[in-house]
Amino acid sequence: MHTHYLARSIFVPFALSATAVLAQQATAPAAAPSDMGRIEITSGRDNDTQQRRESTASKIVIGREEIERQGDSNLGEILKRMPGITLGGAPGRGGGIRMRGLSQGYTQILLDGQRVPPGFNVESLTPEMIERVEIYRAPTAETGAQAIAGTVNIITREGRKGMPTELKVGSSFQGGYASPTASVVKYHDADQWTANYTLSVNRYAAPDHSENDLTRTETVGANSYKTDRQRVSDSHYAREGLHATARLQLKGDPGETFTLMPFIALSQGTTPGTILATQTSTNPTTAVGSATATNENQNHFAVMRLNGQWRRKLSADSSMEWKFNVGGWNSHNEYQQTSTAPRLLPALSENSHVQDRSASLSGKYTNVRGGGHQWVSGAEAESVRRTQTVVGAYQSVAGSADYQASSMRYAVYSQDEWQLTPHWATHLGARYEGLTTEGNTSAGDVTNRNSVFTPLLHAMWRPDPDSRDQVRMSLTRSFKTPTMPTLLARRAYTRDDNTATNPDVSGNPNLKPEIATGLDVAVERYLPQGGVLSASAFHRKVQNLIRNVTTQESSGRWLSSPQNISEAVTEGVELEAKFRMDQWIADAPHIDLRNNLSFYRSRVLSIMGPDNRLDQQPSMTANFGADYKLKSAPLTVGGNISYNPGYSTRLSAEQLSLISQKRVMDVYGLWRVDGTTAWRVTLSNLNPLNYNTGSIYSGNGVVENSHTTNRSWTNVQILLEKKL
Secondary structure: OOHHHHHHHHHHHHHHHHHHHHHHHHHOOOOOOOOOOOOOOOOHHHHHHHHHHHOOOOEEEEOHHHHHHOOOOOHHHHHOOOOOEEEOOOOOOOOOEEEOOOOHHHEEEEEOOEEOOOOOOHHHOOHHHEEEEEEEOOOEOOOEOOOOOEEEEEEEOOOOOOOOOEEEEEEEEEOOEEEEEEEEEEEEEOOOEEEEEEEEEEEEEEEEEEEEEEEEEEEEOOEEEEEEEEEEEEEEEEEEEEEEEEEEEEEOOOOOEEEEEEEEEEEEEEEEEEEEEEEEEOOOOOOOEEEEEEEEEEEEEEEEEEEEEEEEEEEOOEEEEEEEEEEEEEEEEEEEEEEOOOOOOOOEEEEEEEEEEEEEEEEEEEEEEOOOEEEEEEEEEEEEEEEEEEEOOOOOOOOOOOEEEEEEEEEEEEEEEEOOOOOEEEEEEEEEEEEEEEEEEOOEEEEEEEEEEEEEEEEEEOOOOOOOEEEEEEEEEEEEOOOHHHHHOOOEOOOOOOEOOEOEEOOOOOOOOEEEEEEEEEEEEEOOOOOEEEEEEEEEEEEEEEEEEEEEOOOOOEEEEEEEEEEEEEEEEEEEEEEEHHHOOOOOOOEEEEEEEEEEEEEEOOOOOOOOOOOOOOOEEEEEEEEEEOOOOOEEEEEEEEEEOOEEEEOOOOEEEEEOOEEEEEEEEEEEOOOOEEEEEEEEEEOOOOEEEEEEEEEOOEEEEEEEEEOOOOEEEEEEEEEO
């Protein structure tokens, strides 16, 4: 399906429905007695919309009602339906969380308002653990400016007085494998304290099947050689996991609270697999024939963190808040591969350990001043230490993949939220952040120091203070710092033949942060009966863009390492409509509609077009969802269709990468047996599509075309939900 045709088929009904709602609102009497919008606050969704409306900085709030709606198994499945958010990887199989089509590192992830440490996979969080999710489209001084694409702030479960114990038990089925799961949420309260905890255990199992075809033509002197290779890989992934979160809150003097939020995640997994390879070549020095290999990957992961928060009211108009975070994670990975023909498929044995420890402390002072000012100032400090040891790294000198590194980050900020007039509100802030990373590499001990100053300005204008229409504007500076492995990773040798398209990789300790200047504008209308219509546009100019650059060394081996190569520009438009159908069609069924449509464009200035886009950014994303609660039965049904078109990205003058379209359809049904018991059935990734990736390389006397097909499966989930 062509992108333009799909855009028209989704955008036209989207625009017509939005126009109809706007027309209905515009023609409604100004003071109709039947307008109950001001007092009809009956659901969590209304409160989430109100939080979004009142925030000076643009944000989306996803509350418990929406989190529970489709019975998703992880956070990524919830977020993929939000405007401008995509997941990497094969359809229905999850992947890194990305905003505005930009790759994973451009999105800042917070857990209870604090930065998530590198290596922590937030997609492992289950919906039962999450109270709400806040999505900021532009950075603020308080939440942090390491957010070129935006910020996702995940708030863990908060207890409420009288909240029943929640129990969920069930299983999902994918590709012939079952994945059972169980979770419990419990709340306790007393005069001086409240506590709630969430415990989730699961076993995830799924098959994996991929096929790779490669054709390579190489010119050496007057001779031209052609090589054809096919590989078929099959594996079965099985993982057992335990996740636990809790929130303990102690109440002291009026306005004083102390909160502890521990988090624990444990998992272990095994992936046995086989590879069948065949290769033909006219080059006499190239191995030919067929080979089979058996392999097994075993991994163990453990993360433990403790977040703390102390709030104290200093006076009637000022307060102080302290936050701390301590913890770390360990990862242990063992990989074994045996082969019948080591020249075609190498025999491998690798054992790696990674240990990460971190601690952070922050303080924030808030003062509500006369004239509509709320002034917030604060400081943050974070320390991270990481150790990696690798035994048996392929083609590596003993110990050459080992490294030790540490980083120290500090920041100071101040911001003022000011209600200038009944029509205008502003949010003016500035943040200064510094980062020092130290470690040892194959070149010796290195130190990388960087600092960034980020002024930030947000404004909100309401044409009529009592209206439901408003316009948001933001002018910001944001950045993306190189990760610790990007700076310090020792050389990792490719497990296959070393070529320009399959090079060794290493870090680069001389990288600078990427700096982005951004402009955001959004128009929003909040509907009286609930729901929102919005249209937003953004523009980012990125300096010091980091991209991997592949070069050939004097030894003849190819090496890929990150470099600051150029500037880039990205821009886009995001449309969103959430409303009930009977708001614009009289006597229509009470169907809740959730639609969003986004278009993106980007250019890397040092690379000639076409397709010189930022890596992994599709030209558009689209979601269409609907939910309907039957009147004749205690049944709610709904679903969602998401679509990303296929696209190609020019990585360099010689290389082009290809990614196929992603279309995912999910449906669910919820049958409420009574007020405390419900059965839920969810079918994810209906009509699964293969996920195809490829690469075309032409340069240095080589023409290479590689294509990989990854299969995906439908996931069927059955859950029993019980309130005790």
